[in-house]
Amino acid sequence: xxxxxxxxxxxxxxxxxxxxxxxxxxxxxxxxxxxxxxxxxxxxxxxxxxxxxxxxxxxxxxxxxxxxxxxxxxxxxxxxxxxxxxxxxxxxxxxxxxxxxxxxxxxxxxxxxxxxxxxxxxxxxxxxxxxxxxxxxxxxxxxxxxxxxxxxxxxxxxxxxxxxxxxxxxxxxxxxxxxxxxxxxxxxxxxxxxxxxxxxxxxxxxxxxxxxxxxxxxxxxxxxxxxxxxxxxxxxxxxxxxxxxxxxxxxxxxxxxxxxxxxxxxxxxxxxxxxxxxxxxxxxxxxxxxxxxxxxxxxxxxxxxxxxxxxxxxxxxxxxxxx
Amino acid sequence: xxxxxxxxxxxxxxxxxxxxxxxxxxxxxxxxxxxxxxxxxxxxxxxxxxxxxxxxxxxxxxxxxxxxxxxxxxxxxxxxxxxxxxxxxxxxxxxxxxxxxxxxxxxxxxxxxxxxxxxxxxxxxxxxxxxxxxxxxxxxxxxxxxxxxxxxxxxxxxxxxxxxxxxxxxxxxxxxxxxxxxxxxxxxxxxxxxxxxxxxxxxxxxxxxxxxxxxxxxxxxxxxxxxxxxxxxxxxxxxxxxxxxxxxxxxxxxxxxxxxxxxxxxxxxxxxxxxxxxxxxxxxxxxxxxxxxxxxxxxxxxxxxxxxxxxxxxxxxxxxx
Numbered sequence: 001x002x003x004x005x006x007x008x009x010x011x012x013x014x015x016x017x018x019x020x021x022x023x024x025x026x027x028x029x030x031x032x033x034x035x036x037x038x039x040x041x042x043x044x045x046x047x048x049x050x051x052x053x054x055x056x057x058x059x060x061x062x063x064x065x066x067x068x069x070x071x072x073x074x075x076x077x078x079x080x081x082x083x084x085x086x087x088x089x090x091x092x093x094x095x096x097x098x099x100x101x102x103x104x105x106x107x108x109x110x111x112x113x114x115x116x117x118x119x120x121x122x123x124x125x126x127x128x129x130x131x132x133x134x135x136x137x138x139x140x141x142x143x144x145x146x147x148x149x150x151x152x153x154x155x156x157x158x159x160x161x162x163x164x165x166x167x168x169x170x171x172x173x174x175x176x177x178x179x180x181x182x183x184x185x186x187x188x189x190x191x192x193x194x195x196x197x198x199x200x201x202x203x204x205x206x207x208x209x210x211x212x213x214x215x216x217x218x219x220x221x222x223x224x225x226x227x228x229x230x231x232x233x234x235x236x237x238x239x240x241x242x243x244x245x246x247x248x249x250x251x252x253x254x255x256x257x258x259x260x261x262x263x264x265x266x267x268x269x270x271x272x273x274x275x276x277x278x279x280x281x282x283x284x285x286x287x288x289x290x291x292x293x294x295x296x297x298x299x300x301x302x303x304x305x306x307x308x309x310x311x312x313x314x315x316x317x318x319x320x321x322x323x
Numbered sequence: 324x325x326x327x328x329x330x331x332x333x334x335x336x337x338x339x340x341x342x343x344x345x346x347x348x349x350x351x352x353x354x355x356x357x358x359x360x361x362x363x364x365x366x367x368x369x370x371x372x373x374x375x376x377x378x379x380x381x382x383x384x385x386x387x388x389x390x391x392x393x394x395x396x397x398x399x400x401x402x403x404x405x406x407x408x409x410x411x412x413x414x415x416x417x418x419x420x421x422x423x424x425x426x427x428x429x430x431x432x433x434x435x436x437x438x439x440x441x442x443x444x445x446x447x448x449x450x451x452x453x454x455x456x457x458x459x460x461x462x463x464x465x466x467x468x469x470x471x472x473x474x475x476x477x478x479x480x481x482x483x484x485x486x487x488x489x490x491x492x493x494x495x496x497x498x499x500x501x502x503x504x505x506x507x508x509x510x511x512x513x514x515x516x517x518x519x520x521x522x523x524x525x526x527x528x529x530x531x532x533x534x535x536x537x538x539x540x541x542x543x544x545x546x547x548x549x550x551x552x553x554x555x556x557x558x559x560x561x562x563x564x565x566x567x568x569x570x571x572x573x574x575x576x577x578x579x580x581x582x583x584x585x586x587x588x589x590x591x592x593x594x595x596x597x598x599x600x601x602x603x604x605x606x607x608x609x610x611x612x613x614x615x616x617x618x619x620x621x622x623x624x625x626x627x628x629x630x631x632x633x634x635x636x637x638x639x640x641x642x643x644x
Contacts, residue, residue, distance in 0.1 A: 090447055091369050092523030103585055104397070106371025108578045108637045111522045119524035119558075120369075120394060121455055124448035128467055151444055151473075159477045160441065165432040167418035167425075170395055173446035174468045200473040215470045216492040299591040306588050307628050314636050 016181070016223055016233075017058035028080045029277045030320050031284060036277035043274045045228055046292050047282050048246060049185065050076055051274040052226050056183045057134055062086045064127065064135035064175050067105055069185050071098070072282065072291050073136060079281050079320075088132055090171040092118045099317030100285045109314075113321075124171070128178045130218035135179035137172040139186055140164075141197045144240050144260045146204025146222030148172065148184060149197040159199065169201050176202035181223035188227035193258040205238025230254045231271055235263065244269040284320070287313050342562040345514040350614055353538045353566040354380045357504045363390040365454070365500075365534060366399060367507030367527040372520075372580060374508035375399050376573040376614045377540050382406045383611050392502045394450040394526050398576070398593060401427045404440055405603050406611070411441040413500065415450045426597045436600065443478050445469070449497050451526050456499035457533025465494040505534035507559065508573045510582060512541040513549070516564025519556040522580030531559040540570040542582050572618055572626055584632035586625070 029036040040047075046069075053073035057063045059082040065074040066089070074087045075098055086095045091105040095115025102109055111117055126132070139148035150172055155163030176182050182202075186192060204222045206212055212221055225232040230245045242264045245254055255262050274282075288298035288309065298309055348356070358364060358381055366374055378399035381389075386408050391400060393414030400417060403409050405427030418425045431440035445453065448468045456464040463482075470493055475481040482496040507527045511519040518539045520527065531537045539559065544567065550557060573579075576586035576593070596602040610617065618626065 091371070091525050103587060104370025104577070105395070106369050106523055106525065106578065106580075108371065108522070108580050108584060108633060111580055112637055117523045119451075119528060120447065120526050121451035121529060124451055124468075128448065147472075161435075161439070162433065165417075165429050165442070168395075168414070168416040168442075168444050169446045169474065170416035171447040173472060173474060174448040177468050177470070199477070200471075203471045206471050211471065216467060216490075217470075218467075296591060299588045303586075303588050303625055303628070307632055310584075311632060311635060 016056060028083070030079060031277065031280050033277045033280045036275060038276050039273045040276045040279040043279045044292060045246070046294075047274055047279055048271065049226055049228065050282055050292070051278045052231060052271060053136055053183055053185060054278075055081065055272075056136070056224055056226075057082050057085050060084045061133040062088060062131065064088045064090075064132045064171070064179055066090070066137065066170065067102060068138070068291055070136040070138065071102055072285060075100070075285050076278065076282055079285070080278055086115070088123060090120055090123055092120055092123060094118070094123070097321065099321060100287070100313055101290050124174050127174055128218070130178060130180065132178075133180040135175035135182045137175055137182060137184055137202065139172065139184055139202070140166050141192050141194050142184060142186055142225065143194060143197050143204070144262075145206065145238050146184065146225065146234060146240060147197055147200050147206065148176070148202045148204060148222075149199045151199045151201045154198040162198075172202040176204065176219065176221060177217055178219040181220050184222055184225045186225060186227050188229040188254065188257045190257045190259060193260075195259045205234060209237050229257065233265075239263050241265055242268055244271040246271045247273060284317065287316075343515060346516050346564060346567045347514050347544065348566045348568055350377060350380050350540060350568045350570050351384075353377075353540075353568045354384055354386075357536045357538055357566065358384075358386055358389075358506075359503075360386055361388040362386070362503040363392050363500075365392045365502040365505040365530040366396065367505070367509075367525065367530060368574065368577065369395050369525040370397050371578040371585075372508055372522070372525075372574050373397065373399055373577045374506045374540050374573060375575060375577060376570045376617070377506045377508070377538065378403055379611055379617070380614065382408055382607070383613070392453070392500045394447060397425070398590065401425045401597060402593075402607075404428050404431050405437070405597060406607060407437040409440060410438075411443065413443040413445065413453075415445055415447045424594070426594075427603065430600075443480065444474055445478060445481070445497065446474060449474070449481075449495075451529065452497040453500040454526050454529035454533045456497060457501040458529045459499075461499060463496040463498050465496055467492075467494065469495045500533060502530070502534040503536065505530040505537045506540065507531055507537065508540045508570070508579070509559070510542050510579065511545050511550070511556075512539045512564075512567050513545055513547040513561075514567060515547060515561040516559070516567050517547065517550045517557045517561050518559035518564065519550065519553065520558045521556065524558050528558040531563045534563075536565045537563050538566045538568065539564050540568050540573045542569075542571055542573065542579060544569045570614060572621075573614075575618075575621065575626070575629075578633070580633075581637055582633060583626070583629040584636060586621075586629055589621070
């Protein structure tokens, strides 16, 4: 696989890449799937989300990713339409080529064939300077300007004794502050798409247009929100705009799951469906459906069978990488 | 205020022995000597190379009132919180990875079981910088992170200022943290405390420097001559270290890069058994035991399999190609 190092200090961040069906090339169809560009006959909603997020990463970009769906999308991009993108993780790896699902942010597989193994302070120093083009984060709540909460659901209680304690910022605050642009992945629920987040963990377009610039942020903030129902962009005011709904999801259903008066694009499209090549690759990356279907049967099978399964998957992915 | 330079990097006057001495001890003694009720502790690693054995030893010695100063933390914090060792957490992220929740942490914050856990949030860069400031021995380090959000609203230690040099930019000041003790697990260390890290470093080099005292637990104690062959791997130098304990499989059930893969079935079982208080207390009874007994209970075959997995997955690149 050819590895080109993209320029890291390019001040001009490209616009969001398109997600049109393109001619498959050898690098975008490493599994040699028959009729790779055709829409997959069967795919799950989670697979649609992973593919949609993957297309937010363009070839030659540097992408800041975490565990779970974010990483699945990054790995998928690398093995399909963006073979020259570079993945960065906050634990200290740059240029990882992880052969499939990772279980944690310091999973050994992130270090295998990485370009750099360093420390967290250095990764976030580079992030703050604007070295990374795109970040993908998750959140528990979001408002119309893309400000997110991943710290506490307070309800009628307090920060100290909240209704639900969420994991916390992790890198999401730093990524939203300084990454070129940021993609947020969320569940579409009325209680999560709220007029006022309980706690502002990561800065979206803050309170008003120009607010980010006033604070001196190098990052442009959230550019897209991808949910299990739709894809949203942001207009020049920094307000969320419905751009596309997933197949068979009416616009009204999306409106019902948003607390504010939702802005809707003049022409709402249908989210592009995954291709045969993309779905095949996703299932190769996550053969045990740990992320794709949230299952953990692979751990129920007993230690010996689990270890053999993990190694089998590894060998399969290695043979693809080696080609 | 001018501090007398004692030739050690301790400010509390507890240790005036020269840094260049040998520091080998065992895990039980290291924890007993340096972790006290009410101590502030920073742990190394991050979902990989975590000092899990040291944390279990802290639980076994029934330490209480601890403050954990941290970046992101998984199982070891959840176990310590459930066992009642921790009163406060300062850091960026608590939880686990893909296959279970941090049930004890949530139970302590939301329901005060076994007692309330006070949270003080920072961002991930914020956590790096609080250790950097501590390592530099300056009161704070500035950053653009956390501006415009509620993180400083609920963390009184953070301050927002206008750039005193007049750029017009606002900056978040992250105050220095100097943990009483940092506990870092590494692959190799010599008797002097030169600790070598393979793979990612996370914030371990900063935690060791920021802390008053540092305990290194390692897979393998090697000679100082062996360290000299690959000095580029030494991320924690001897003069920051107070104790060195050889603790093989000291990160189990997490990964130790280049040594063994994560024992995810064990980890999943913890996730299931920590959902319920009674089950968790049984888990503690079963697994909070001296590390040698713990390894025996896991079983040599299983440990060998984890080593074999890591060696196949993480063979040096030149061997694979």
